[in-house]
Amino acid sequence: MKNIVYADNAATTPLSDHALSSMLPFFQERYGNPSAVHELGRDAHSEVEIARRAVGAAIGANINEIYFNSGGTESDNQAIVGACEHKAAKGGHIVSTEVEHAAVINTLRHLESKGHEVTLLKPDKHGSVGPEGLRAAMRPDTVLVSIMHANNVVGTILPIAELCKVAHEGGALFHTDAVQSVPSIPVNVRELKVDLLSISSHKFHGPKGAGALFVRYGTNLPPLIFGGGQEKGYRSGTENVPGIVGMAAALTEAKGKMGENSKRLAAWRDRIIEATLRIRGSALTGDPVKRLPGLASFVFEGVRESVLIVNRLSDLGICVSSGSACSASSQEAPHVLSAMGVEPALARASLRVSLSAQNTEADVEAIIEALPKVIDSLRADRNTLYGLPMG
Template sequence: MKKIIYMDHAATTYTKPEVVKEMMPYFTEYYGNPSSIYSFSRESKKAIDIARERVAGAINADASEIYFTGGGSEADNWAIKGIAFAHKDKGNHIITTSIEHHAVLHACEFLKKQGFEITYLPVDDNGMVRLEDLKNAITDKTILVTIMFANNEIGTIQPIKEIGKLCRERNIIFHTDAVQAVGHIPVDVKEMNIDLLSMAAHKFYGPKGVGALYIRKGIKIDNLIHGGAQERNRRAGTENISGIVGLGKAIDMAVKNMDANSKRISKLRDKLIDGLLKIPHTILNGAIGENRLPGNVNVCFRFIEGESILLLLDMNGICASSGSACTSGSLDPSHVLLAIGLPHEIAHGSLRLTLGDETTEDEVDYVLEVVPKIVQRLRDMSPLWDDYLKKGE
């Protein structure tokens, strides 16, 4: 099997061996149902409690404010629908942005059909929300603002603290989808005035199919899943003990190593960006520097299709994407790239490379050797490129 260079960490990460090791006993040895009253089940309950403490510590929350879910999308849906239905007597207006993950956008579309009013804030050409736009969008019917912490496609980090402060001043509940942020950049729910926050373990080297929702103490929210008393009567269903244990271990490791990993990965990211921008007619999407996720690179190559780039990269052993993994089957250009002002024909030529803890400088060098050749090959076959050359632009 040829060597694989994995540069799609925003889609998912592998589960680290230390995480798997800590999970294993809860498959075969400590398999008791945490809801049972006999002593054997206490090991399972204890493991969940430890994981809850770890998650809380990672974002400066209290353990009683952490609720485990089946992933980031469930956490987003619970936050948005739960707040909407619990506060519909106060108002029916929700504010979000045009670049959210589809777990948020589709939840909002569902609520619109239920009679809620949704405002989609625009973003600037770096994908940044303008606070003035948020201020102007708030009405006396606004009950929820949901704005992602960092964008999964272009890596732009939003001014979360300022957004949270504004919402707190206006007595509006603030939720942030922090799936791409947690474990990679500092997150402090108290300092940043966050009321609800979503995360997913598989984005920071934990297992798939498990996540968490932070709900600030005192926040009124309806349940999304009914049927049992688990998670303090708020999220029914027998707990995924091994997954929860893995989430706890993964977030603990991620936070402890965050500074060193972030500096190293940011350096590789900048090298990759600089190298790709040497290819003529290449556009960098998203913010730069500290306003960008450490491992995110997103560019557009004019005159070619992103899907063709991915196929040729795969033939060279490089795993990448053209946007969110959740929309990989779509032929439409990224809604995020359109929202930052790119025309369809340019947005179609996007490439997202996301780096991780195991990414090496040699791998970056290899990508910088392969990508220019692929781009040129595809342009040589492109009628758009041919027209461009004939016009002599």
């Protein structure tokens, strides 16, 4: 494959060498089913439990509060659907935000079709919501508040501890989708006091198809998937042992290097922001300060649509995204930007650059060099093709 600069790490990350080498024995040598009682089964079982302890330790949870599954989407689904069933006696009202990932928004839509009432909080111009807005939306029948920790499109970090306090005062459970924040920024379930928290392995150099849901001890959720009763009945199906082992290895590795990585990434992010804002008609999206260390996001005047920026950068060997992997090829503006009040014409020309620990100084230079040229050339094309003025 040709040399590429990969800056779409909010969509997915390459597997780390450490995660890969931890996983390999579990494909052909140590392939037992963790439910089997023979030696190979016991071996797999004990590795799954070691991984469970490691994943719990990385977010301040106990071993009996971590349930493995297929990733962030499944975690979000189980947390939301399960919490509503668990608290059904209190009512059926859920509060969330307009900036959530599709895994949350579409689960809420499904519940709405089944009779639940959903209030989505409108974000401020940076993509955040505050405790006052949540307090005003709480009702006696609110059973669940689900608010993401860090936004996948603009990188804004939301005040989860404060929001969680408001939800608990109203007697509701609190779920946070921490798929983008673990382990880029410190996440401790005891400090945040959340009841449910979703994580996804492929966002931190672990394998795809593996994730975990933190369920605070004493919060009994019904399963989404029924069967042999694995994961203490929370998630039936033979465990993805290599995936679980790889996720734990990647998470432990990334958590250990969080301090140094986030410093380096934030410095690179800020350089990209500074350089990009020198392009005429560009603007930063998301919170200028409270944002993920590796994520820079922008909109550009005079560019018809994001996919053109992404394609032209891709032609130069640079992989970035318009905002969300799920809507990457769509001509629609990311719903997050619309919710933040970004003008439709601008929101359609958005860009997300997301870095990881595997990026280099040279990658950052390549992005900074290419971006102004790409934006200029797209504006020139647009003017020739459509005779439209920029601005």
